[in-house]
Amino acid sequence: MSWAWFHKLGSPRWFFLWTKSWALPLFCLGMVCLLLGLVWGLAFAPTDYQQGNSYRIIYIHVPAALLAQSCYLSLGIAGFVFLVWRMKMAPIFINAVAPIGAVMALMALVSGAIWGKPTWGTWWVWDARLTSVLVLFLLYMGIIAIQNTLEDIVLADKAAALISVLGLINLPIIKYSVEWWNTLHQAATFTLTEKPAMPVEMWMPLLISVIGLYLVVAGLALWRMQSYILEREHRASWVKQEVVGDGL
Amino acid sequence: MTYFSYFKAEFLVLLRRKQDVINALLFFITVIVLFPLGVSPSPIFLAPAAGGIIWCALVLAILMAIESMFKEDYNDGSLEQLVVSGLSLPLLVLLKILVLWSVIVIPLLLMLPLLSAMLYLPEGSFWVLVATLLVGSPSLFLIGAIGSALTVSLKQGAMLMLLVILPFYLPVVVFATGAIKAAQEGLPYSGLLAMLLAISLLSLVLSPVMTAISVKASVN
Amino acid sequence: MQSIVSLTISDLWIERGDRDLCKGLFFELKSGQVMRVLGENGAGKSSLLKVIAGVIAPLEGQIQYAGQDVTHDRKILQQDAIYIGHSAGIKSVLTVEENLRRYYPSASADELEAVLDNLSILDLADTPAKKLSAGQTRRVALARLWLSKKNVWLLDEPFAALDIKGIALLESHIEQHVLAGGLVMLTTHQDLHSIQSYDLVLSP
Numbered sequence: 001m002s003w004a005w006f007h008k009l010g011s012p013r014w015f016f017l018w019t020k021s022w023a024l025p026l027f028c029l030g031m032v033c034l035l036l037g038l039v040w041g042l043a044f045a046p047t048d049y050q051q052g053n054s055y056r057i058i059y060i061h062v063p064a065a066l067l068a069q070s071c072y073l074s075l076g077i078a079g080f081v082f083l084v085w086r087m088k089m090a091p092i093f094i095n096a097v098a099p100i101g102a103v104m105a106l107m108a109l110v111s112g113a114i115w116g117k118p119t120w121g122t123w124w125v126w127d128a129r130l131t132s133v134l135v136l137f138l139l140y141m142g143i144i145a146i147q148n149t150l151e152d153i154v155l156a157d158k159a160a161a162l163i164s165v166l167g168l169i170n171l172p173i174i175k176y177s178v179e180w181w182n183t184l185h186q187a188a189t190f191t192l193t194e195k196p197a198m199p200v201e202m203w204m205p206l207l208i209s210v211i212g213l214y215l216v217v218a219g220l221a222l223w224r225m226q227s228y229i230l231e232r233e234h235r236a237s238w239v240k241q242e243v244v245g246d247g248l
Numbered sequence: 249m250t251y252f253s254y255f256k257a258e259f260l261v262l263l264r265r266k267q268d269v270i271n272a273l274l275f276f277i278t279v280i281v282l283f284p285l286g287v288s289p290s291p292i293f294l295a296p297a298a299g300g301i302i303w304c305a306l307v308l309a310i311l312m313a314i315e316s317m318f319k320e321d322y323n324d325g326s327l328e329q330l331v332v333s334g335l336s337l338p339l340l341v342l343l344k345i346l347v348l349w350s351v352i353v354i355p356l357l358l359m360l361p362l363l364s365a366m367l368y369l370p371e372g373s374f375w376v377l378v379a380t381l382l383v384g385s386p387s388l389f390l391i392g393a394i395g396s397a398l399t400v401s402l403k404q405g406a407m408l409m410l411l412v413i414l415p416f417y418l419p420v421v422v423f424a425t426g427a428i429k430a431a432q433e434g435l436p437y438s439g440l441l442a443m444l445l446a447i448s449l450l451s452l453v454l455s456p457v458m459t460a461i462s463v464k465a466s467v468n
Numbered sequence: 469m470q471s472i473v474s475l476t477i478s479d480l481w482i483e484r485g486d487r488d489l490c491k492g493l494f495f496e497l498k499s500g501q502v503m504r505v506l507g508e509n510g511a512g513k514s515s516l517l518k519v520i521a522g523v524i525a526p527l528e529g530q531i532q533y534a535g536q537d538v539t540h541d542r543k544i545l546q547q548d549a550i551y552i553g554h555s556a557g558i559k560s561v562l563t564v565e566e567n568l569r570r571y572y573p574s575a576s577a578d579e580l581e582a583v584l585d586n587l588s589i590l591d592l593a594d595t596p597a598k599k600l601s602a603g604q605t606r607r608v609a610l611a612r613l614w615l616s617k618k619n620v621w622l623l624d625e626p627f628a629a630l631d632i633k634g635i636a637l638l639e640s641h642i643e644q645h646v647l648a649g650g651l652v653m654l655t656t657h658q659d660l661h662s663i664q665s666y667d668l669v670l671s672p
């Protein structure tokens with residue numbers, strides 16, 4: 001098997017040229033899916049017999065929470081790839097994706113709080129899932145903070161990669177500990193999203209909005225990565241060509 | 249340099265800098281005093297919360313002590329010398345963590361009887377508290393060392409290091425306070441101690457290598 | 469002392485921040501030779517020594533020592549080399565003797581005393597390093613060169629803060645070392661009086 005693609009993927013130039021025209025279509029396609037899923041879910045999906053209409057927040061909460069976790073998983077993998085193979089694209093990826101992941105975690109938190117008000121009667125309950133997302137948000141903020149504070153770019157890249165890997169190893173332990181802690185204190189009886197046997201009219205729009213949000217995030221991530229590549233490789237001749245060629 | 253001469257010198261440095269260690273211990277006591285004053289001095293509140301209060305104070309005091317563990321070495325060129333020594337950097341780092349752990353944790357242990365009495369910790373769970381400290385605290389030092397090495401080049405790195413490292417301490421705090429609580433309620437707690445031990449062992453495997461990578465990235 | 473060994477640098481490319489400090493650098497240093505690295509402030513002299521010592525990594529290039537490629541694992545070179553940078557790794561709270569014992573635990577008391585005497589810092593042996601002047605601290609750091617049995621010396625501004633006597637002392641020690649088959653690489657703005665040296669000039 002040839003590893004050429006792996007090495008090419010590691011080359012900012014190749015990555016940039018290859019994915020140059022992808023960001024916008026991905027983003028647009030994702031937006032269409034997301035809007036379709038949301039409109040369907042918020043307006044047309046059947047009402048839940050237990051929770052009434054308030055359950056509909058899952059069409060925002062679930063995609064956001066899933067993306068928050070997926071983004072962190074991808075950061076951890078990128079960090080590992082960077083530490084082991086020193087692939088130049090990995091820190092660019094981490095830089096680009098960490099803030100997106102943080103926004104997703106924040107969206108999940110806010111939507112969870114909005115859902116909590118009619119369900120539990122308060123904006124915040126120390127529910128296992130919400131607490132995990134809160135910790136995830138803090139982990140993201142740590143990565144972003146370390147990247148922004150360390151001025152030496154080599155050090156900042158390594159630090160972000162290390163913390164990402166450490167976070168990835170730690171995330172299951174954190175989740176397990178939070179779940180265990182939650183049973184100890186037995187806070188909520190309802191939990192968001194753990195619903196038995198949803199009818200197809202309910203989960204179909206959910207699936208569509210999840211896919212939509214994945215595509216939107218992929219588009220955003222590509223776009224952010226491309227601008228980081230131009231910034232970091234500004235000394236390379238291909239970048240000058242690229243910028244001048246596009247700009248004039 | 250040999251591993252032993254390094255170990256000895258590290259010990260000597262900490263003995264000469266005993267005020268730093270004393271400061272960490274004083275900080276620990278001060279944080280604990282905040283709770284009866286800030287929340288309630290009643291045994292009804294304090295007794296069930298004692299384990300949690302002690303562990304929160306512990307985590308903060310340990311973080312403060314670890315934050316600067318590489319600072320002086322970085323400034324005086326010792327860190328550079330470790331990197332070029334031809335010895336194994338992960339092992340050197342581990343020795344340093346070991347020295348710091350013993351110098352901080354042994355006095356903490358000695359203070360625990362008094363502090364847990366002040367917080368009305370039920371006597372039966374005192375030894376569980378000691379056990380959680382012994383098996384749980386190594387992971388705090390090991391994980392913290394990574395953050396300390398990453399932020400060593402910053403003039404004001406303490407807040408950043410706290411922000412980055414604190415979330416990683418959550419499982420340790422959860423399991424440690426859970427074990428103390430379980431003991432207070434007469435429930436089995438050995439599984440939780442095993443969990444803490446597992447986290448410490450995992451940190452022992454990962455941290456020296458990761459700290460060494462961080463040290464190398466920081467000296468330049 | 470030993471058979472002829474050599475340190476070979478080929479095609480070395482060092483980048484710092486956004487600048488190339490050197491690109492395509494070649495040289496070979498053999499037993500018995502002294503190399504003086506010259507260049508303006510910021511030309512990259514310290515960086516070059518750090519790269520060879522293994523503190524920072526080069527972008528590209530090979531480093532060979534004693535016939536072996538040590539580019540990726542500097543251990544063989546490090547075990548045979550001593551690197552003394554601007555900050556020399558002297559702990560301020562330890563005494564002069566404790567500092568040296570940290571590096572050379574097996575040095576005998578007589579040996580240590582002789583070296584300290586030679587460098588005229590014997591009466592400071594029990595003084596904490598933080599109470600020393602810059603020149604005295606440098607002498608403590610340099611005492612390692614007298615105690616060390618290592619072959620390759622990488623010295624960054626070793627004459628800085630030394631007085632005339634100190635400079636002469638160090639020069640003659642370097643001379644002895646290369647006569648015995650050692651290799652020395654140093655950065656300095658000083659002319660060396662008694663030593664024949666090769667010059668490597670880094671230009672920004």
Ligand SMILES: Nc1ncnc2c1ncn2[C@@H]1O[C@H](COP(=O)(O)OP(=O)(O)O)[C@@H](O)[C@H]1O
Nearest residue numbers: 468484485507508509510511512513514515516
């Ligand atoms: N830690 C660092 N991070 C980024 N750049 C550095 C660092 N140290 C030195 N430099 C840069 O590298 C160049 C060479 O520095 P140095 O090797 O110390 O020069 P010299 O020893 O010849 O005076 C300088 O331009 C300096 O700005």
Ligand SMILES: [Mg+2]
Nearest residue numbers: 513514515624
């Ligand atoms: Mg210099």
